Amino acid sequence: MNFMLKHASAVLALCAAVSIAAAGFSQVSPSEIPDPQLKALEQTYLQKLVAMNRAIEATRFPFMFSTNRYAGLEPKDQAAADRRGLEFVNFHGRQVLKLTGNYNTAYNTSLLTPNQRATKTFDEVMLPVLRLLPNQFSAGDTFDAFGFEIAYHVRTNTSAFGYEGKEILVVVMDKSDAFTYVNLKSDPDRQQILNRAEIFLNGKPFGLQVGTQESVSLEALNHAPFDRPAADHAPAAVSKDNRRTQPEAQATPPSAATQGDAEQLQSKYQSQLDAFAAEGATRFHFVQYAPPSIVLFRDQVFLQLTLRNTQKFQSETTSIYKRAAQSFDLFFAPQLKPFLEKLPNMPEVKGVSVTILNDLTSASAPSSSEALEFFFPLGALRQFAGAEITNQELINQSVVLVNEVRIALDLQRVE
Numbered sequence: 001m002n003f004m005l006k007h008a009s010a011v012l013a014l015c016a017a018v019s020i021a022a023a024g025f026s027q028v029s030p031s032e033i034p035d036p037q038l039k040a041l042e043q044t045y046l047q048k049l050v051a052m053n054r055a056i057e058a059t060r061f062p063f064m065f066s067t068n069r070y071a072g073l074e075p076k077d078q079a080a081a082d083r084r085g086l087e088f089v090n091f092h093g094r095q096v097l098k099l100t101g102n103y104n105t106a107y108n109t110s111l112l113t114p115n116q117r118a119t120k121t122f123d124e125v126m127l128p129v130l131r132l133l134p135n136q137f138s139a140g141d142t143f144d145a146f147g148f149e150i151a152y153h154v155r156t157n158t159s160a161f162g163y164e165g166k167e168i169l170v171v172v173m174d175k176s177d178a179f180t181y182v183n184l185k186s187d188p189d190r191q192q193i194l195n196r197a198e199i200f201l202n203g204k205p206f207g208l209q210v211g212t213q214e215s216v217s218l219e220a221l222n223h224a225p226f227d228r229p230a231a232d233h234a235p236a237a238v239s240k241d242n243r244r245t246q247p248e249a250q251a252t253p254p255s256a257a258t259q260g261d262a263e264q265l266q267s268k269y270q271s272q273l274d275a276f277a278a279e280g281a282t283r284f285h286f287v288q289y290a291p292p293s294i295v296l297f298r299d300q301v302f303l304q305l306t307l308r309n310t311q312k313f314q315s316e317t318t319s320i321y322k323r324a325a326q327s328f329d330l331f332f333a334p335q336l337k338p339f340l341e342k343l344p345n346m347p348e349v350k351g352v353s354v355t356i357l358n359d360l361t362s363a364s365a366p367s368s369s370e371a372l373e374f375f376f377p378l379g380a381l382r383q384f385a386g387a388e389i390t391n392q393e394l395i396n397q398s399v400v401l402v403n404e405v406r407i408a409l410d411l412q413r414v415e
Contacts, residue, residue, distance in 0.1 A: 071151035256299035
């Protein structure tokens, strides 16, 4: 009799698990997690995670919010994609319960600054979820922090074109701060907690500031002066409140260059640039109407090059992200080593700005083109050519623009 009761209980438990999955509240299984500590957390809090998923699903947001395993999905792809957006991850030496999702709104860049867009996303998506946490979790739970990775759209309109891209906001808070934040009423009190959080916008450290147009500077927050993507690499000498715990030797920041400096360098190296232009036209697909030149980017000297991609793209069947990834991986990267061998020796140059012109074909519209701009630090470019870093690590250290609008580019995900 006891055996039959146990057997019936097991069947009921299995049916309940199946019904949860069928209802759209499926959760990452502990068996899928290789890390033993994260697996133990997933097993311990599995039922609470399922309940939390249910509560998020039942919450009304100003615009549709989809929990997904990956951020940055198009709305048409979200329903069929992996909806298990709640999971434990390791992040900068901490065990974090992270929610990943896609917020289907499009902010106008001419009306809202990056800080205002990030603040609205925090208030409209993250804050409602933070209010749900005390129903399932407490400050005594055995993980360290709560985190969010939320993607949303940004729309830019100029007299020449209209463009819609994505931004991804990442916020990681200690458990105690997450529970405290929802009960605070004043912006200064909430700002103190945000100042302690780890916040990234499009993979770059960001000082989210409530109630203002502009973000707070990282230097003012005494945050560690790193400029790296929001990846799982614990920085040395940074405590859980994201402030320094021991001094480190700091390199002297490079002095800002001027337009006059760029013009002097252009004149100094003109003969080398002319030779490089001739070589590039025959070997690297340089366009003749835009020869190599010295330019300024973020007050540093860059070598500007313009190349025409030999690959053509069908505009209806490719996204800007896929075209950018393939333009880098299949067109520029394979010729990088001989390209660097021919690069003029110009010690003052800190980076290379590569504009790739893509030809777009369409069955229903006239052919068109788009301009991809990659701003590569020269040192990172040489590291990649020497197989010291991956293609994604190079992209993470660079700036990528499409038609003058910056994008986040995850090569592996969009290929």
